[in-house]
Amino acid sequence: MAEKLEGAARAEALTTLGESGWAEVDGRDAIHKTFVFKNFTRAFGWMTQVAIVAEKMDHHPEWSNVYKTVEVTLATHDVDGLSALDVTLAAKMDRLAS
């Protein structure tokens, strides 16, 4: 079961995530990042890689795609906020996009 990120652990995670472009969502305990690729095939190819990772983690993103752009929001439903699952998935997304 996921645990809600709080206090120093939360602050540290947000600082690290912030360095790669993740930002807190206004009015909601969640993080957001916009990924821009070269074209649709690259964008959707990345989404496919992430989808397999997410399914294996049993932790899924909220995301939208318009051509080469993918907007991602991460949060953990069970804790109604951020958990280590979000930090892990965010890092995997960054790695797959790099």
Place this chain on the structure above:
Amino acid sequence: MAEKLEGAARAEALTTLGESGWAEVDGRDAIHKTFVFKNFTRAFGWMTQVAIVAEKMDHHPEWSNVYKTVEVTLATHDVDGLSALDVTLAAKMDRLAS
């Protein structure tokens, strides 16, 4: 080059699309439909099939996914509204989801 759907052709297309759950978007010449699948794998599997079709058509959806739900908006940028491309892609999406 795509041509904007207008008049009787537009009305007829919207009627047919309406029968399978596509609706006009408020304040924008576009159509929208919510697809709900059994789980994430089914939802993303369908998106993958659609992505290949869309890339072949060089006509891409605006879509968002949260777990088993996919929200789709279709419009044709070149005509700033609906064209036959949207009608074709909508029908292909329906067929792949059925």
